Amino acid sequence: MVIDRFGSLADPPATFALTGVRVIDPSTNTDVVRDLVVADGVIRNGDAPSGIPRIDAAGLVAAPGLCDLHTHLRTPGDEGAETIASGTRAAAHGGFTTVCAMPNTDPPLDDALRVRGLLAEAAHAAARVRVVAAATRGRAGEQLTDHGALAAAGAIGFSDDGVAVAPAAVARQALAYLASLGLPLVEHAEEPDLAAGGLMRGGPTATRLGLGGWPASAELAIVERDLALAAETGGWIHFTHLATAAGLEPIRRARASGTRVTCDVTPHHLALTDAWVAGDRHFAWENGHDPEPGASAGLDPAFAYDGVCRVNPPLPTRDDAMALLAAVADGTVDAIATDHAPHPPERKAVPFAEAAPGLIGLETALGIGLAAVAAGHLELSTLLAALSTRPAALIGEARSMAAGSNADLVVFDPQRSWRVERAALASRSANTPLVGMDLPGVVRLTVAAGRITYDAGLIGSE
Amino acid sequence: MTATWISTWTRRHLLDVDELSRAELEAVLDLGVELRGRRAARELPDSLRGLAVGLAFYEPSTRTRVSFELAARELGATVTDLSVAGSSVAKGESLIDTLRTLERTGVRMVVLRHAASGAPYLAARSLERAAILNAGDGTHAHPTQALLDALTLREALGSLEGARVVIVGDAAHSRVARSDLHALVRLGASVVLSGPPAWVNPFAGWPGVSVVTDLATALSGADAVVALRVQRERAAGSGVPSLGEYVSRWGLTAEKLERACPGAWLMHPGPANEGVEIAAELSTDPRSLIGRQVENGVPIRMAVLSLLAVEMDRW
Ligand SMILES: [Zn+2]
Helix, strand or coil, X not given: CXXXXXXXXXXXXXXXXXXXEEEEECCCCEEEEEEEXXXXXXXXXXXXXXXXXXXXXXXXXXXXXXXXXXXXXXXXXXXXXXXXXXXXXXXXXXXXXXXXXXXXXXXXXXXXXXXXXXXXXXXXXXXXXXXXXXXXXXXXXXXXXXXXXXXHHCEEEEECCCCCCCCHHHHHHHHHHHHCCCCEEEEECCCHHHHCCCCEECCHHHHHHCCCEECCHHHHHHXXXXXXXXXXXXXXXXXXXXXXXXXXXXXXXXXXXXXXXXXXXXXXXXXXXXXXHHCCCCCCCCCCCCXXXXXXXXXXXXXXXXXXXXXXXXXXXXXXXXXXXXHHHCCCCCEECCCECCCCHHHCCCCHHHCCCCCCCCCCHHHHHHHHHHCCCCCHHHHHHHHHHHHHHHCCCCCCCCCCCECCEEEEEXXXXXXXXXXXXXXXXXXXXXXXCEEEEEEEEEEECCEEEEECCCCCCX | CCXXXXXXXXXXXXXXXXXXXXXXXXXXXXXXXHHHHHHHCCCCCCCCCCCEXXXXXXXXXXXXXXXXXXXXXXXXXXXXXXXXXXXXXXXXXXXXXXXXXXXXXXXXXXXXXXXXXXXXXXXXXXXXXXXXXXXXXXXXXXXXXXXXXXXXXXXXXXXXXCCEEEEECCHXXXXXXXXXXXXXHHCCCEEEEEXXXXXXXXXXXXXXXXXCCCHHHHHCCCCEEEECCCCHHHHHHHHECCHHHHHHHHCEXXXXXXXXXXXXXXXXXXXXXXXXXXXXXXXXXXXXXXXXHHHHHHHHHHHHHHHHHHXXXXX
């Protein structure tokens, strides 16, 4: 049994050599087997200096460190669910070297002092923490926060996540103002009236379960609105955790006509479906598990109505999941972001309608992606680009495996799989319906900003 | 008692009728008939003697609760009524905590009524020894109502095989409609749903079910009609412009029933809003089975309790 060792950004820079590792760098379109030398936290060319740890890494993959655009660290206010320490350890365990903390905390991150405080606290964390600040004060959708001051404090985007910026006029103001700062409005696309009462995605499964349905139009209504606003104001709109196929076409169209629009999807909206609420436990792309709408075969009492499947936006239909996956493959979707949303058991072991929405994702994102790769729906390099270099570029971070770069990378074993179990998770919470399932790809080493933040015995011990 | 039903039943809980095979459904109905006869003859078995049954009604329902309570007591059970008002339930104790406490006091069977769809599934997964009997959850299921509806219709029609049953009203928010659909279709009937589009369209594509908005069209050739209770607060707002509009288009009257087969039966899960979903004149109509539905309530619940009690000895 390997002992997980977590490090921090405050540790001394790392020095080691991996021999015969498969190095994939989507930013340069390279995929070669070579030696990877890291000395004093910097990737070096040539032979490894003598006296440094040399590890045979044949069969392992090294790639740029993963970057999550959407993480709920639950700090301040809900440290029972997650803390900066536990959330960034979960990140490191999942291969992430950067997480973007979302502002729907209690109190919310709508104030520059609070943002500076959070960033200062994160200096010793196991992953780089960036902040998406609240777009409006108290996330109330009325008055803009001090975008300039928040940007100066380190905010890399603005969002009222948890909800959309509901009043169109306020969203328009935010986009127009943010254009002057070159930063995005990160929109949780959910029209509140249409989504009201929605507990899961509307459709045959919701009807069968007698759970309020959230129509796909709830997302499309905000996507269309914000694309119009972005086009008009010259602002940058970033749609986060897209969950329907309907929004993809207008995004493609708007982008082609010059609107600054980017978007991300979560691993769970690519792989899980609304059938999971009825107890199904098969990924969207697995054939032969297509419960007949309304037929009794689809409801498994062992898993049906599990509050752990309640998430916002809700799990998509199978067709939507496949369309989102195809949009990652063709580049329409810029990034895979986790929407890591930890909750303690008492907020999930309740009737479905009472369950807090959200599931954790930092530690399972790579595995879900690798499962999609194994099923032939994504190229490995496309997956890694969507998890690392492309999101990093959106927030102005460099990722490179070239000599001279700061070491910021993940090393994983694509041949091995692991079982998702509470004891195997670094997060304080275990709210994922993947518990009990096996996922491909075991992270062996994570290096953030030259520091070893996670080591599953690859460098440090046997 | 007869042994046939014992061999077909292997379930620990009754969460919905969707999981029951046709043979199991028939077995429950047969046992219901048998127990109804024994009850009339005052020859009920005490098959639940020594068994503690808990009634956990998180949503008020005098009819269903009394019916379960009578069924359990007459079969010899000790009944604990967890009345929600004044109990720890009102103090925010979680459903699981409450049911686990009930279980620790020796309750082996919990009759659960809850406003949240799926609550009985959570309960069933959370208890180690007790069986869960769903007495209605949210807008999802009401299995014993479906069983007594199926029994009532089976007796009126002789068989459900090939029967055409129309369900009128807010099926989307009706646990009775959902469970009726599963039971009736599995027993060989075809079901036509009629009502405002928002209330019936979500069921388009269900096996054995067709959706016909226009009531006159839906009724043609019907062997039986089930009128669902209209939640008045729901009528104006989510599905139909006004209650008046609903009454004029989907309220059942003797005149509209002319479109159905001669002698078509009329049912309603009760309590009915007379003058809304059914005209007052219809409650006393000879075609009405509403009284027989009520009469079948206790025997059907006895049948389910007995089957779960037999199965209980096996685990
Ligand atoms: Zn969100």
